[in-house]
Amino acid sequence: DAGVTQSPTHLIKTRGQQVTLRCSPKSGHDTVSWYQQALGQGPQFIFQYYEEEERQRGNFPDRFSGHQFPNYSSELNVNALLLGDSALYLCASSLQYQETQYFGPGTRLLVL
């Protein structure tokens, strides 16, 4: 039973560039959530997707956008990268109406 997968594992970008991160949910899961984890902090919720729609959003600017595909996989896009966007980006999947979220290994983004 495949768990949550994310790609790429590491990424280096420069300020102003755009980045796309990808996530495949655990088999059978239909809901994907994205979190940003800065060094030494707890994960912060970015947004959640279900049925290809954004269901909830945290306190992140519009530079952060996402998409969910019919196969439930998801992308996180960040435009106009800032140094402060450097973080570990975690994807979590769950079943709608189920409370437990399962996380992938994350993508480490470094913005120079």
Added chain:
Amino acid sequence: AQKVTQAQTEISVVEKEDVTLDCVYETRDTTYYLFWYKQPPSGELVFLIRRNSFDEQNEISGRYSWNFQKSTSSFNFTITASQVVDSAVYFCALVYDRGSTLGRLYFGRGTQLTVWP
């Protein structure tokens, strides 16, 4: 507003010692779920335990046990006979349930546990 506080930033123990990680939460919701996740150096958050707000029965699962007390809004986690492989950052988290939507996890800042051989 939802808030999770982990006052212990770092804990160090020697192998085979018992260790308790503290978690205090705030929520105005009556239906919610509390979690503990483990984050080893690799970065992946590993789900450990879950408790819903209507079940204050404390349980033991292997070397893990938890103490949920609604009266003090605490959800403490204990590792018995700690091992070096338990070294990681441990996060307490909360999600509230409003109607048919379960959403974001609110995390504490984490507790770095180091177990020395």
